[in-house]
Amino acid sequence: MKEFIRNNKITYNLMSFTAFKSLIIFSMLLEGPCSYDDIINYFENHEFLREKISIDTIRVYINSLKRAGCNITKTKRVDGGKFVLLSHPLELTINNDQIKIISKIYKTISKTVEIEELILLEKFLRKIGKNTKNNEFRQTLDKISLLSGLDTDLLDELMNCCKSKKQIILKYNSPHSGHTDMEIICDKLGFENGKLYIYGTSLDYSQAVYLLVNRIIKIKEINLNKTKNIKIKEIKVKFELKADIQEVQLKENEKLISIHNNKIILEAKSSNKFALKQRILSFGSQCKVIEPEIFKKEIISTLQKMRAEY
């Protein structure tokens, strides 16, 4: 309007005044619910309109907006008798072809960015999802997202705790004992087999732990006085691998001892025996535990139990 007055290039008879006023009412409803009085006052005090508008005229405008595709309801008189815009045709539309493409691109991006950025991607797509009518978009996101069902605010908090290696008490839904408190020193967030885990040191078990993030209910407490000198019982496992070293992605806790005739000797150090066992078993017949004897026996016993299932 200001521009129009300033440059004087367009005159009233070269514009649709009715269309202009419907846009005003529509944009008022976009801002929030409006009563008859709100609209009347706005028109009366408008810098250039300064017009008295009747209730009947407003009703015609509302009818017209409804006819144009807006879904408008009116609250009860006791609630202020306000018009509420539930949806409108100018919302962002995402068609099914676009959903398929977004899904394809998500799969590429999600594996090639850091977790912090993955959280940002999740927040962005959820925001877009809220602004579009297509439920299919939200459903697809639930299906493909690596962070599906996770609270992004909690993820942000956990991420911050990991960055500054904070000592925290978590409310955790353990598959063993149900809701329980767990105290850990946070280390990092990471994916393992498509699931997000928080890695850290457990104060309760004095060992490295990784907890499924979707089982964390909340951060109950952040302990400012970090426990020092935690005695963690670590085990060192030496194992042989029949593989090309180029093809083996060594973990942070593993180191190469020697390579001889396509046989690699590795040493893994961890306080989490369960994780070590899983790692060893995943190599199948390519792998043989050398020491310690007690761990070797456990692996043999597990393999025998696996065989017994068949």
Place this chain on the structure above:
Amino acid sequence: MKKIGEKYNEACIKIFKMLCMLSKGPTEYKDIIEIFTDDTSSDSAVPVQLNKYLNTLKIFGLNITKNKSTYRLQNSLFTLDLSKEDLKILQLLKSSGEILVNSRQKETFESLMENIETRLSNISKEILENTSDENNIKRSEYFLKYRDLIAKCEIYCYENQKLEVSFLHENKEYKVICNPREITYINTKAYLSVFNHLSRQIFNVPVDEILSIKQMPLISKGKEISLTVVYKIRNNLAKAYRLKEWESCDGKYDEDGWLTIINHNEDFDVLTKRLMRYDYNCKVISPKSFKERMINTIDETLKNYE
């Protein structure tokens, strides 16, 4: 005389029709003009009507540009407030559109990105303009290193012609005649997923192990009926298990506490490694060939300790 409840303004309907068209993307003159063709007596009045409504939008603050016969809405009544972080992601998505090889897919994707940008609030637009490339999110070094090869594999998948793929595995060179399927990602590595008719198996060939790809003049027409693997899991594993996209399960535990999972199209090598990790909380049911493969892997591993 019509009741108030039945009355409406034709001008309101027209301006919204016009806005809806423009909000969906660039709009041709011939399409937009149709809104005004019904109620005018002469053809010459139609462009006048159009200008009247375009002026209304402009006065309201909506910026519309015209390039040859195409109108383009530059801002919207309905705006999206995106933060600096959101806009970084928007940029990341836009740059990721490069992997789309099909021009129709590319156009569809670009139109969505344009629709989002059109709806950005003024503040968001300002942030976007002031975001330099340096601030953009960087992809992993691995992805950047193999981006061209991944894009090439995407083209092979799109063209759907039979391939002869040579690749390295445990220091040995292998060749497989196959139908390209898709690019998949396991952990942070990219794989060319292919179907081999001879073994009726899906293979995930690591992109970084590919030595050469020969495209054959044959379009892949054969139906890909790969083997479905059925396995059971129990205890905590079953409680915490998150189904993969290619898996299904009815969620019912049998009387011994086992949960049955039906798995389609997973590379057998990858699946074997995964199921081995689940130790005696997992048991393969069918097919017989995969079950035997699993038993054989356990037996061979046990032999290491004899």
